[in-house]
Amino acid sequence: MIENIRKDMSFHIMLFPAVIVLFIYNYVPMTGAVIAFLEYKPIFGFFDSEFVGLDNFKFLFATSGFMRAFTNTVSIALMKIITGMIVPLTFSLLLNEVGNYTYKRVVQTVIYLPHFVSWVLMAGIIIEIFSPSGGLINNILVWAFKIKPIFFLGSNTLFQPVLVVTNIWKEFGWSTIIYLAALAGVNPTVYEAAIVDGAGRWKQTVHVTLPGIMPTVVLLTTLNLGKILNAGFDQVYNLMSPITMESGDIIDTFVFRMGLKNGQYSIATAAGLFKSIISSILIISSYKLAYRFSGYRLF
Amino acid sequence: MYKSVKRATIILLCVLIGASMIACNTQGSQSSSTTKAPSSTTTAPSSTESQATDPTEVKDPFGKYAPEITINIVRSLDSSVVFDSTDPNTKSLEENLWAEAYKDYLGITFNYLWTPTPEQYDTKWNTAIASSDIPDIGVVNGVIYQTLVEGNLVEDCTEAFNDYASDIYKSCFLEVTGDSGVALNMMTFDGKLLGIPVPGICPESVAHLWIRKDWLDAVGMTEPKTIDDLIKTAQAFVDAELGGTNTIGIALSKEVGNMRGFMDGCNAYYNMWIENDSGELVFGTIQPEMEEALLLLQQMYRDGLIREDFAVLDYNTAGQDCGAGKCGIQYGGNINSITTLKASIVEDLSSEWKPIQIPTLDGSPAKPSSSATPSSFVFVRAGYEYPEAAVKLTNLNFKLILEQPVPYSNSAEDGGLNTNKYIFPGNTALPWQNLIMHEAILDAITSGDTSDLNAIQLLTYGRVVKGMADRTDSPEPNTTRLLIFGENGSYAHVKEYRDSGRIVLSAYQSFPTKTMLTLGDTLEENLNAAILKVIMGDNITTFQKAAQEWKRGGGDTITQEVNEWFTQSKNG
Amino acid sequence: MHYKEPIGRRTFLVCNYIFLAIVAVICIMPMVHILAISLSSESAVRAGMVGIWPVGLTISSYQFVISDAKFYTAFFITVKRCILGVIISMVLTLLAGYPLSKSARVFHARQFYIWYFVITMLFNGGLIPTYLVVNGTGLMDSIWALTLPIAVPVFNVILLQNFFKELPGEISESAFIDGAGHWTVLFKIMTPLSKPVLATLTLFVLVNHWNEWFHGMIYMNRPANYPLQTYLQTIVIDIDMRLVDDISQLENLCEKNSRSAQIFIAMLPIICVYPFLQKYFTKGIVVGSVKG
Numbered sequence A: 001m002i003e004n005i006r007k008d009m010s011f012h013i014m015l016f017p018a019v020i021v022l023f024i025y026n027y028v029p030m031t032g033a034v035i036a037f038l039e040y041k042p043i044f045g046f047f048d049s050e051f052v053g054l055d056n057f058k059f060l061f062a063t064s065g066f067m068r069a070f071t072n073t074v075s076i077a078l079m080k081i082i083t084g085m086i087v088p089l090t091f092s093l094l095l096n097e098v099g100n101y102t103y104k105r106v107v108q109t110v111i112y113l114p115h116f117v118s119w120v121l122m123a124g125i126i127i128e129i130f131s132p133s134g135g136l137i138n139n140i141l142v143w144a145f146k147i148k149p150i151f152f153l154g155s156n157t158l159f160q161p162v163l164v165v166t167n168i169w170k171e172f173g174w175s176t177i178i179y180l181a182a183l184a185g186v187n188p189t190v191y192e193a194a195i196v197d198g199a200g201r202w203k204q205t206v207h208v209t210l211p212g213i214m215p216t217v218v219l220l221t222t223l224n225l226g227k228i229l230n231a232g233f234d235q236v237y238n239l240m241s242p243i244t245m246e247s248g249d250i251i252d253t254f255v256f257r258m259g260l261k262n263g264q265y266s267i268a269t270a271a272g273l274f275k276s277i278i279s280s281i282l283i284i285s286s287y288k289l290a291y292r293f294s295g296y297r298l299f
Numbered sequence B: 001m002y003k004s005v006k007r008a009t010i011i012l013l014c015v016l017i018g019a020s021m022i023a024c025n026t027q028g029s030q031s032s033s034t035t036k037a038p039s040s041t042t043t044a045p046s047s048t049e050s051q052a053t054d055p056t057e058v059k060d061p062f063g064k065y066a067p068e069i070t071i072n073i074v075r076s077l078d079s080s081v082v083f084d085s086t087d088p089n090t091k092s093l094e095e096n097l098w099a100e101a102y103k104d105y106l107g108i109t110f111n112y113l114w115t116p117t118p119e120q121y122d123t124k125w126n127t128a129i130a131s132s133d134i135p136d137i138g139v140v141n142g143v144i145y146q147t148l149v150e151g152n153l154v155e156d157c158t159e160a161f162n163d164y165a166s167d168i169y170k171s172c173f174l175e176v177t178g179d180s181g182v183a184l185n186m187m188t189f190d191g192k193l194l195g196i197p198v199p200g201i202c203p204e205s206v207a208h209l210w211i212r213k214d215w216l217d218a219v220g221m222t223e224p225k226t227i228d229d230l231i232k233t234a235q236a237f238v239d240a241e242l243g244g245t246n247t248i249g250i251a252l253s254k255e256v257g258n259m260r261g262f263m264d265g266c267n268a269y270y271n272m273w274i275e276n277d278s279g280e281l282v283f284g285t286i287q288p289e290m291e292e293a294l295l296l297l298q299q300m301y302r303d304g305l306i307r308e309d310f311a312v313l314d315y316n317t318a319g320q321d322c323g324a325g326k327c328g329i330q331y332g333g334n335i336n337s338i339t340t341l342k343a344s345i346v347e348d349l350s351s352e353w354k355p356i357q358i359p360t361l362d363g364s365p366a367k368p369s370s371s372a373t374p375s376s377f378v379f380v381r382a383g384y385e386y387p388e389a390a391v392k393l394t395n396l397n398f399k400l401i402l403e404q405p406v407p408y409s410n411s412a413e414d415g416g417l418n419t420n421k422y423i424f425p426g427n428t429a430l431p432w433q434n435l436i437m438h439e440a441i442l443d444a445i446t447s448g449d450t451s452d453l454n455a456i457q458l459l460t461y462g463r464v465v466k467g468m469a470d471r472t473d474s475p476e477p478n479t480t481r482l483l484i485f486g487e488n489g490s491y492a493h494v495k496e497y498r499d500s501g502r503i504v505l506s507a508y509q510s511f512p513t514k515t516m517l518t519l520g521d522t523l524e525e526n527l528n529a530a531i532l533k534v535i536m537g538d539n540i541t542t543f544q545k546a547a548q549e550w551k552r553g554g555g556d557t558i559t560q561e562v563n564e565w566f567t568q569s570k571n572g
Numbered sequence C: 001m002h003y004k005e006p007i008g009r010r011t012f013l014v015c016n017y018i019f020l021a022i023v024a025v026i027c028i029m030p031m032v033h034i035l036a037i038s039l040s041s042e043s044a045v046r047a048g049m050v051g052i053w054p055v056g057l058t059i060s061s062y063q064f065v066i067s068d069a070k071f072y073t074a075f076f077i078t079v080k081r082c083i084l085g086v087i088i089s090m091v092l093t094l095l096a097g098y099p100l101s102k103s104a105r106v107f108h109a110r111q112f113y114i115w116y117f118v119i120t121m122l123f124n125g126g127l128i129p130t131y132l133v134v135n136g137t138g139l140m141d142s143i144w145a146l147t148l149p150i151a152v153p154v155f156n157v158i159l160l161q162n163f164f165k166e167l168p169g170e171i172s173e174s175a176f177i178d179g180a181g182h183w184t185v186l187f188k189i190m191t192p193l194s195k196p197v198l199a200t201l202t203l204f205v206l207v208n209h210w211n212e213w214f215h216g217m218i219y220m221n222r223p224a225n226y227p228l229q230t231y232l233q234t235i236v237i238d239i240d241m242r243l244v245d246d247i248s249q250l251e252n253l254c255e256k257n258s259r260s261a262q263i264f265i266a267m268l269p270i271i272c273v274y275p276f277l278q279k280y281f282t283k284g285i286v287v288g289s290v291k292g
Helices: A002-007 A009-037 A055-062 A066-096 A101-116 A119-129 A136-145 A159-184 A188-196 A201-225 A233-239 A242-248 A251-258 A265-294 B002-036 B038-052 B097-106 B118-130 B142-150 B158-164 B167-171 B182-186 B213-218 B227-239 B256-265 B288-302 B315-323 B342-347 B387-403 B433-447 B455-469 B475-485 B490-499 B514-535 B540-571 C007-038 C042-046 C060-066 C069-101 C110-122 C127-136 C143-147 C154-166 C169-177 C182-193 C195-211 C214-219 C228-233 C244-252 C255-281
Strands: B069-073 B108-112 B137-141 B208-212 B273-275 B281-283 B329-332 B353-356 B376-380
Touching (some): A009 A055, A009 A265, A009 C069, A009 C127, A055 A265, A066 A101, A066 A159, A066 A242, A066 C007, A101 A159, A101 C007, A101 C255, A119 A136, A119 A159, A119 A233, A119 C007, A119 C255, A159 A201, A159 A233, A159 C007, A188 A201, A201 C154, A233 A251, A251 A265, A265 C110, B069 B137, B108 B387, B118 B137, B208 B213, B227 B288, B227 B329, B256 B288, B256 B329, B256 B514, B288 B540, B315 B329, B315 B342, B353 B475, B376 B387, B433 B455, B433 B475, B433 B490, B455 B475, C060 C255, C069 C182, C069 C195, C069 C228, C127 C214, C143 C214, C154 C195, C169 C182, C182 C195, C195 C255, C214 C228
Antiparallel strands (some): B137 B376, B208 B329
């Protein structure tokens, strides 16, 4: 092993700075997760707060509404991940087809803008747009399809889709950039070869472009999988109302109510730990499955 | 090979240099932070000696410290605290007329450890506590206060308060002029007053019904006295389409707490603890009276008097309908003319908004709910040498505000800056301050003599008088002030409520209990969901089930905890 | 040679243009609305009367935000942290991305390191423990508190190493044969080839530093050290309803106005920088470098 380290010395040196930074600012604080097993009060610190074992977890799981928050989180996050993969990908492919350089640039810039608007401000706008009494969307629907206005944000069946759609609007620009960069990295000679072989644009897309960026797509999706229990606190907090709690309450809003507001760090940390463990299981499983079935290392 | 070794060495050197820079920073800031604290302890021995030497020394509420002391304090800062560096009176947080006053009168200088925004203030406190970096004096909320008490970090200020508080300060905690001692009781543990109380808490925040008189005239109706009248009025407004085709009868929002005005009128007290006939405290929200209130609201919703998506709107957004002239009725507090209704008052000169007392089921005089429980507490660090400094500072605050409001309590509208924002420990107000102003203004209007008014009162008096005279002569902010402080303004009603003793307070007057802290919000949200759903049409059983859920899911435990306190407070 | 594209292709292109235009409009509409709010009078905003055009045109929200000298101090602190942050992060990302892109055969400890990095994305100590470490390493009130704790954006590292993996091996092979070491290959060969990805990652780091406000709030004790977004957070007013003066404050400023103005001021620099980085996204690089 020492032999190997000597051989790879350049690599170890290159990694050294990053490793140190991560150690100090990520791994050392991780030990603070012990708060989840204490009845933590900042006054007493880690060592004098009472050790309560799994009590915080038990309390969390036993509180009615937790399971509901958990299932909501998974369903919302899953929808966001799937749409978060398909929409930017499609869009970047479409954008790639645009010949006019300025047009492309303008569109690229514009779609990135919504990312900067906070949900606090967007929530008001969204409520107005989706309102059943004079909101834009309903106006269009009523005019086009002659149906009664739909109370989107008050319906437990429609609340999650609204969350997903509005989230796409806000964030798809970000992922599109990554895909565009990946597209720019596809070797042009392969395109040339394809054209020589008589492939039209569509065939080129399917046989050259997609395989060319597939590793990036898969990677992004896997990494997003790790965030599956983050369904988006800011967005949900600002758009949810008591009547949509059934479908909208996610782990983060649930925990926020339970104590983060009041500085009850033990419960918040327990929930955080719970989420981390689930995410890890997911990532490790996907990694192993991908390796087992295709010999491909996800990262 | 040689080249890459050379390169590696260079990079390694950079890393080492970078690391040593961090180390230097560590040492640097550690030494600077350790020199900060001793500034108060090094001056301490000499002045403690001079103070302790004379036991018969007069305990002067305004006694100056010599030599001067520096107190480590913290406060929140937001955009309402404005400075002007060209004027020495308002130059900066460290250099302004109040900082001068503290120095000249009391010999006190402040060393601000940190000044986050109000939103992050509590988080900053928690991190400070975790890293054992707490100030000498500072204002905290109830939760943090309790943690500090639990950790034995709060100084016993019983003597400091009793001996040094000025008469005015003490009057803040008396029966009529103040909060009847609630704050003092809450902060007394085993007979010891831990920290000092924040003055100014009084139950002046009640709900009023804000309604448009011009619309009442248009439909030929008088001000509603009963709930039934109210419903008929709203219906009349909608039928006459006074606000356009989509007139809204009454503006409700998802914030159930703001429906208090309606519920109080039905004797249903939302989120309050009421003493029942057996002398126990019960939770107002789940009492039978609430069911009747909900059914009435449900009927109103069914009749189209309430906006269809009200349950997803927050209070201000719902109020926009009133501001835009689409709605003529909104339950609100004392200053709605400045918030939700302002647009309508300013832009539409034909609108005549006015606050009236909330209608009741049977037309009997209303009994609105309010709160007199403090949410801020002045913390004094255990072991701090000068706990009475906190008391003296408050004494001085009041003295200067009342005696010399001109430089010390300027209003932005005079063209200056809000100077009383520089006060320690944040903002300090006297109880019933606004009500007193209202009374003073009315007196001045009747007698024509304005000599007794202080600067702010005089200014508001001017506005009220202008508002009374001519609506078209710049209605803003004159009319808005008239509606608050004028003869039939919100504070006129507050006065009437207070003088006739009809304000209802929650019988539980202490800190949130253990279960309230963890489960309270969740339980409340579940109840709110049921309330909103019933209003939107669900059968009342939804609410009844939710009430049972509330009890089972933690409400019973909370009730128990609350009653334990109640019994103790009655006996102890 | 100019050949006429098949009709299917032309229709597609036209529809594509139209579709993209619609999407662009949908994206920009709410922004126009917010811009209008920031330029409207306070009472109009309160009444919800503002659509796409400002009502009661006024620039008082902007004046309010930028009139304070503190704004400029905060602005320069953010500029400082962005430059510092981008340099540190990109250097560390490049240094880490290269070894991680090697297969486990070539770099024996690769698997260990990759999990070392990935785990930090999954587990988090939380606010208090991180605060204690930052405090304990003496970074409070310094620009390093804003840059060091987030100096290694693991997500970017993973992206980069993935990209490096995909580059044709022949290029670096020929370099090694010519006697180049890993450092040379990394900086002289692979970095220039990765411009699109590096531009993307730079943008992300830049935007992150530009928008980040929470660290600024809790790690800076003196408001003079606040970065821009943290400072903008302080524009919110905390009203004490008992005080008449606060009432007059309420009258003069509507929160929505100032928040909207905040957004635009915050966005402007990024929008200015973005076009410059864009040209890197659109160029393919690996042209003619592989012979035979």
